[in-house]
Amino acid sequence: MLSQVKNIFLYITTISLLLLGYIYYNNKQFNDNPLSQEIVERINQKNHHLKKLIYQKYGLSVNIPIKISSKIKDNLFGLAVYDNGNIKIILNKNRFQESEEYMIDYVLPHEYAHALMFVLKDFPNTNGGHTKKWQQICLNLEGKKCDRFVKHNDIVMGKIGFIY
Numbered sequence: 309m310l311s312q313v314k315n316i317f318l319y320i321t322t323i324s325l326l327l328l329g330y331i332y333y334n335n336k337q338f339n340d341n342p343l344s345q346e347i348v349e350r351i352n353q354k355n356h357h358l359k360k361l362i363y364q365k366y367g368l369s370v371n372i373p374i375k376i377s378s379k380i381k382d383n384l385f386g387l388a389v390y391d392n393g394n395i396k397i398i399l400n401k402n403r404f405q406e407s408e409e410y411m412i413d414y415v416l417p418h419e420y421a422h423a424l425m426f427v428l429k430d431f432p433n434t435n436g437g438h439t440k441k442w443q444q445i446c447l448n449l450e451g452k453k454c455d456r457f458v459k460h461n462d463i464v465m466g467k468i469g470f471i472y
């Protein structure tokens with residue numbers, strides 16, 4: 309009887325360790341490698357679609373680079389950066405592990421709306437740039453995360469420092 313309990317215990321321990329190893333391996337794989345080709349392709353398609361919407365609604369041809377970085381703060385999904393006339397969007401690579409859909413359909417249009425405000429030379433410093441005009445742009449870009457009362461500040465004016 310006792311040896312049976314021991315065996316079951318040993319069995320459970322082994323399975324748990326294997327699972328932990330598997331999770332560790334998967335995380336390491338994700339962290340050490342760039343995003344999969346499939347995700348990159350989905351980002352490119354969305355980018356293309358957003359550019360088309362901006363052209364249709366605002367008559368503007370924009371070309372805003374989208375960078376993927378794992379160096380920005382964990383609680384930020386993305387950032388819109390304005391540095392001396394250069395505009396770019398940075399998406400937090402680590403957040404793609406949880407949900408690609410959220411990053412592409414929610415976060416990207418939200419940041420694009422900030423970037424378009426920069427293109428329009430509209431630099432509000434109220435409410436982290438989440439003004440009524442920004443919200444309208446975000447909705448026009450079919451954004452799903454266009455609420456104005458968000459706690460974080462996801463726009464950067466000037467060089468981005470190490471904290472991002």
Ligand SMILES: [Zn+2]
Nearest residue numbers: 418422438462
């Ligand atoms: Zn924002």
